[in-house]
Amino acid sequence: MTFAYKIPECQTSPSDFSTMGGLSHVYFAQTWFDRMIAHVIAGLPNEACGLFAGTGEQVETLYALTNADPTPQSYLVEPREHFQAFKDSREKGQELLGCFHSHVRSQAYPSMTDVRQAAYPDWAYVIVSLQEEVSVVRAFRIVDEQIREISILVKDISVEDTGSHVR
Numbered sequence: 104m105t106f107a108y109k110i111p112e113c114q115t116s117p118s119d120f121s122t123m124g125g126l127s128h129v130y131f132a133q134t135w136f137d138r139m140i141a142h143v144i145a146g147l148p149n150e151a152c153g154l155f156a157g158t159g160e161q162v163e164t165l166y167a168l169t170n171a172d173p174t175p176q177s178y179l180v181e182p183r184e185h186f187q188a189f190k191d192s193r194e195k196g197q198e199l200l201g202c203f204h205s206h207v208r209s210q211a212y213p214s215m216t217d218v219r220q221a222a223y224p225d226w227a228y229v230i231v232s233l234q235e236e237v238s239v240v241r242a243f244r245i246v247d248e249q250i251r252e253i254s255i256l257v258k259d260i261s262v263e264d265t266g267s268h269v270r
C-alpha cells in the first residue's frame with residue numbers, strides 16, 4: 104500500500120555544506136521511502152521513528168523501529184533496536200546515515216527538542232509531517248544546533264528487501 108506524499112524543493116545551496124562535511128542530499132529507493140511513510144502512519148496517533156543505513160548518500164536499508172517514548176510530540180529510538188540496527192548495518196558493510204520520525208500536528212521542520220537531541224552531526228534527520236492529508240517529507244542536517252535542509256531524492260529502483268525490521 105502506498106500513501107500520498109510530497110517533498111518540497113530544498114532551498115539550501117549545496118555549497119552551504121562545503122565546510123560542514125557529511126551528507127548534502129540523501130537518496131531513497133521508492134520501496135524504502137514507501138515503507139517509511141507506512142511505518143509513521145501505522146504509528147498514529149503518536150510519533151513514529153526509525154533509522155536508515157547505506158553507503159555514501161544512498162539509503163540501502165531502512166529500519167522501522169519502536170518509539171520508546173510514544174506520544175504525539177516525542178520520540179526516542181528504542182536503544183536496543185538502535186544498537187541492533189548499528190550492528191546489522193555494519194555486518195552489511197553499511198553505516199547508519201540517519202534517522203526519521205513523524206510530526207503528527209506540526210510542520211516537517213525540526214522542533215527545539217529535535218535540535219537539542221540531535222547527537223549525530225553527520226546524519227540526515229528526515230521528518231514526515233502528517234498534519235495534512237498529504238504527508239510532507241523533508242530532511243535536515245543539525246550541526247551545533249544549526250539547521251540546514253538537505254535534498255531528498257526518491258529513485259524507483261529495486262532493492263534487496265532483507266531484514267529491514269529489526270524487531
Ligand SMILES: [Zn+2]
Nearest residue numbers: 206213214217
Ligand atoms: Zn520532531
